[in-house]
Amino acid sequence: MYRSEFYVFDQDKPVPVIIRNYTEADFDQLIQIQSECFPPPFPSDLWWNKEQLSNHVGRFPEGAICIEVNGVLAGSLTGLCVEFDPNHMEHTWEEITDRGYITNHNPSGDTLYIVDISVRPKYRKLGLGKLMMHAMYHVVIQNKLVRLLGGGRMPGYHRVAATMKPDEYLKEVITGQLKDPVISFLLRCGRVPIGIVENYLDDEESCNYAALMEWKNPFNPI
Incomplete structure (x- = not known):
């Protein structure tokens, strides 16, 4: 324990x-x-x-x-x-x-x-x-x-959804052009995005999208 x-x-x-x-x-x-x-x-x-x-x-x-x-x-x-x-x-x-x-x-x-x-x-x-x-x-x-994984909400996405696709929004957050309260937090924790999933949650702010965020075990050879 x-x-x-x-x-x-x-x-x-x-x-x-x-x-x-x-x-x-x-x-x-x-x-x-x-x-x-x-x-x-x-x-x-x-x-x-x-x-x-x-x-x-x-x-x-x-x-x-x-x-x-x-x-x-x-x-x-x-x-x-x-x-x-x-x-x-x-x-x-x-x-x-x-x-x-x-x-x-x-x-x-x-x-x-x-x-x-x-x-x-x-x-x-x-x-x-x-x-x-x-x-x-x-x-x-x-x-x-092998890994820790989870879907990260993108609560800032709804503000730009009319002009930006979710993967574009995620890229902007990764490069520091935008900040997202959840995705930026997960990046600071060492998590790395591996893709976008649709209809992950009934989540108006994220337009139902989530970024799948991974942390790989550094001691696992896979």
Whole structure:
């Protein structure tokens, strides 16, 4: 099981942080985090429910991590293992995560697929998302997987969709001509785009597109 204790800096002040696997005792706080990250008009029935969370800790506890700041639960990241074929990238979030229930978790899969990452708004300037992503890279290495993968929303795309194709928008973000709150964050985490998927989520801001973002295990020869 994963547990790492260290400090982050809130301006000039060191703050103690713990990254660990979440458990049933954390479920109420994890649902509260979802409510803060996705407030109304986002539908509350799309926040985590306890059946989903039970599946996360029961089917793949290594892929269910959270982060505490000064003893307060501040965020979470969830993944599952899948078998991924780079020649057939098209899928939806619902298909590949079984609507977040991860009943399709494949212990023999070669890819750790990110289901969700959430950080409470008041803690977002501390770099907690990047720290949790790096913790998942440790899981990829320990389990000798080929890659970490996930679909990145492109919430800035709707502003230019009338004049720019999604792959052109992604290229502009990669070259620094544009900034996107999600894609730019994933780039800073070390993720690399490998393609665009259509109809990934019902997501007006991204026009239902997502960038498939990969981190390859540097110790895997494949």
